[in-house]
Amino acid sequence: DVKVTQSSRYLVKRTGEKVFLECVQDMDHENMFWYRQDPGLGLRLIYFSYDVKMKEKGDIPEGYSVSREKKERFSLILESASTNQTSMYLCASSDSFRGRTTYEQYFGPGTRLTVT
Amino acid sequence: RKEVEQDPGPFNVPEGATVAFNCTYSNSASQSFFWYRQDCRKEPKLLMSVYSSGNEDGRFTAQLNRASQYISLLIRDSKLSDSATYLCVVNKPDRGSTLGRLYFGRGTQLTVWP
Numbered sequence: 282d283v284k285v286t287q288s289s290r291y292l293v294k295r296t297g298e299k300v301f302l303e304c305v306q307d308m309d310h311e312n313m314f315w316y317r318q319d320p321g322l323g324l325r326l327i328y329f330s331y332d333v334k335m336k337e338k339g340d341i342p343e344g345y346s347v348s349r350e351k352k353e354r355f356s357l358i359l360e361s362a363s364t365n366q367t368s369m370y371l372c373a374s375s376d377s378f379r380g381r382t383t384y385e386q387y388f389g390p391g392t393r394l395t396v397t
Numbered sequence: 398r399k400e401v402e403q404d405p406g407p408f409n410v411p412e413g414a415t416v417a418f419n420c421t422y423s424n425s426a427s428q429s430f431f432w433y434r435q436d437c438r439k440e441p442k443l444l445m446s447v448y449s450s451g452n453e454d455g456r457f458t459a460q461l462n463r464a465s466q467y468i469s470l471l472i473r474d475s476k477l478s479d480s481a482t483y484l485c486v487v488n489k490p491d492r493g494s495t496l497g498r499l500y501f502g503r504g505t506q507l508t509v510w511p
Contacts, residue, residue, distance in 0.1 A: 321503070323501055323503035326498065339498075371441075384429040387443075388440035389440060391440050
């Protein structure tokens with residue numbers, strides 16, 4: 282079974298703090314994704330990565346950065362946390378097949394971040 | 398226009414009922430289609446892929462109409478355990494690449510009552 286783990290289930294941070302959210306997958310997947318999910322807005326893609334050290338912006342990258350130094354690990358960084366970044370953060374991974382992404386994504390359990 | 402649109406519901410049905418969810422997608426270049434299920438305060442999980450010819454998995458039937466850019470999910474003989482949010486998910490290639498990303502609908506909430 283694919284396993285995607287996230288470093289924390291719940292996190293409370295103060296405005297202005299730098300926040301690191303870690304995601305690890307154990308299936309040697311090439312592709313990794315960070316989403317946030319808010320009531321009424323659904324899942325929104327923040328950043329994604331198709332390879333080590335490679336990153337691409339999603340739909341809402343402002344205020345976030347990412348790091349992928351190893352294939353299995355994809356980190357989301359909030360440079361200076363703000364209250365509007367209070368949300369559920371979901372990491373996902375997917376495999377690639379012959380250079381094309383096989384589109385099924387596997388999600389981690391999520392990190393509920395509260396910024397006060 | 399959003400990539401994927403679906404009726405948010407909520408749908409409240411009794412056990413044993415048949416319920417159908419619909420979804421439309423905007424980009425005709427989309428290639429792969431899925432239904433995901435998300436339980437309250439849990440992560441989304443793949444329920445089933447949707448194939449051009451339609452496909453069935455037990456009580457669940459998925460249909461795809463490429464001409465109308467329309468996807469459906471039918472649940473027969475609803476169980477209490479079917480209560481969840483159902484996400485319609487579509488892929489399309491980005492920026493002319495063969496690599497794609499997924500676009501998620503906002504979800505349709507289903508509650509099955511005894």
